[in-house]
Amino acid sequence: MSRRIFLVAAAVFAAMLGASGGVRAAEPMKVxxxxxxxxxxLKQVGxxxxxxxxxxxxxxxxxxxxxxxxxxxxxxxxxxxxINGLGLEGWMxxxxxxxxxxxxxxxxxxxxxxxxxxxxxxxxxxxxxxxSLANGKIYVANIRDALIAADPDGKASYEAxxxxxxxxxxxxxxxxxxxxxxxxPERRKIITTHDAFGYFGAAYGMEFIAPxxxxxxxxxxxxxxxxxxxxxxxxxxxxxxxxxxxxxxLLDQISxxxxxxxxxxxxxxALSPPDGPAGTYLDMFRNNIATLSEALSS
Ligand SMILES: [Zn+2]
Numbered sequence: 001m002s003r004r005i006f007l008v009a010a011a012v013f014a015a016m017l018g019a020s021g022g023v024r025a026a027e028p029m030k031v032x033x034x035x036x037x038x039x040x041x042l043k044q045v046g047x048x049x050x051x052x053x054x055x056x057x058x059x060x061x062x063x064x065x066x067x068x069x070x071x072x073x074x075x076x077x078x079x080x081x082x083i084n085g086l087g088l089e090g091w092m093x094x095x096x097x098x099x100x101x102x103x104x105x106x107x108x109x110x111x112x113x114x115x116x117x118x119x120x121x122x123x124x125x126x127x128x129x130x131x132s133l134a135n136g137k138i139y140v141a142n143i144r145d146a147l148i149a150a151d152p153d154g155k156a157s158y159e160a161x162x163x164x165x166x167x168x169x170x171x172x173x174x175x176x177x178x179x180x181x182x183x184x185p186e187r188r189k190i191i192t193t194h195d196a197f198g199y200f201g202a203a204y205g206m207e208f209i210a211p212x213x214x215x216x217x218x219x220x221x222x223x224x225x226x227x228x229x230x231x232x233x234x235x236x237x238x239x240x241x242x243x244x245x246x247x248x249x250l251l252d253q254i255s256x257x258x259x260x261x262x263x264x265x266x267x268x269x270a271l272s273p274p275d276g277p278a279g280t281y282l283d284m285f286r287n288n289i290a291t292l293s294e295a296l297s298s
Contacts, residue, residue: 029151032078034089035062036271037130038108038139040281042082044165045143049154053078055095058273061245063216065091072099080150082143085109087215088127106146108139115198119213126214128269132199133173136281140165172285179289180204187296191228191240191260193251196268206292209237211254216246225254232258239263239295244278245270263295 028051033039039054046052053074056062062084075081076099083089085107096105112135115126129135144162148155180188188205194212201208211220211228231237232254240255242248242265255262266288267278278284 029080029147030074030078031080031082031147032075034081034083034092035269036060037269037281037284038082038084040271040279041108041136041139041143041165044281045140045158045162046147047157047161049151049157050147056270058271058276058279059244060270061216062088062269063090065089067091067095067098071095075099075101079103080146081105082108082146084127084130086114086125086127086129090217104146104150106142108142109135110142111138115202117195117198117214124214126195126198128196128214129199130281131197131268132203133169133176133285134203135199136169137166140169168282172282176204176285176289179293180206183293183296186236187238189235189237190263190292190296191232191237191251191254192266192268193243193246194268196243197266211250212246220250225250229254229257232260241266241291241295243268244272261295264291266291 028049031042031050032053033042035056036054036058039052042052055071056065072095075095080103081101083092086109109129112129116123117126140162144158147158189207192208192210194216195210195214197208211224237260239261240251241263242251244265244267267284271284272278278287
């Protein structure tokens with residue numbers, strides 16, 4: 001080996017030692033989130049101690065998703081996988097298996113009271129628990145506890161970040177309740193594409209009716225659509241709202257046939273891109289409540 005090559009090799013070796021000594025401690029912990037809303041919560045609580053990979057991104061539909069080989073690679077390198085649970089991510093089991101993931105799976109909704117409904121004589125669990133801010137607090141606490149368990153050195157940081165986030169959620173709860181209290185009671189009943197707002201409705205006193213079920217997997221039948229059209233006319237339901245994760249055609253048609261106006265777009269199962277109107281969990285509520293208030297105030 002010439003002296004020159006030896007020196008280069010020694011320098012590379014020294015750099016590797018440096019990386020394994022000093023730098024590694026500051027390297028963020030890799031964690032994965034199934035969809036954008038959970039991804040934001042994880043970023044808020046984890047701060048710069050975590051590097052978050054999100055499978056279903058902005059405006060994406062978390063009910064139906066086709067994982068890619070890149071997803072499997074990211075998951076295999078993650079220490080914790082955060083999922084919503086309650087039947088939302090039917091595609092996850094296969095991804096977990098194909099990736100050879102060896103980390104911990106954390107169900108962020110653990111401890112919430114599930115909203116169940118009967119459809120076609122079957123009891124189904126509504127997965128959209130994040131649409132209640134009270135449940136959002138439970139998600140945040142579960143995320144905080146899981147991060148502390150995996151990275152005890154970060155305890156103070158995770159606790160401080162979580163507290164700040166919880167304070168923001170509590171503030172938003174007041175904002176949402178005050179805004180809905182201002183709406184005339186007869187206008188607190190609206191239509192969305194799929195049944196994503198059961199928890200929101202129960203928490204804040206609104207009724208959401210949808211031609212599609214709690215999952216976007218199956219399309220609304222002609223019979224379901226006809227039933228809703230009759231109901232809108234009979235109960236004088238004032239508005240239909242589009243969703244950022246669903247096709248607008250069905251509601252355009254319902255709006256045309258009933259005269260109910262299109263009230264705007266609600267963010268149901270995904271955030272907007274970061275520079276959009278609902279780039280974070282709290283901005284999603286801020287945007288949704290502004291959209292509802294504007295369309296439903298008489
Ligand atoms: Zn949904």
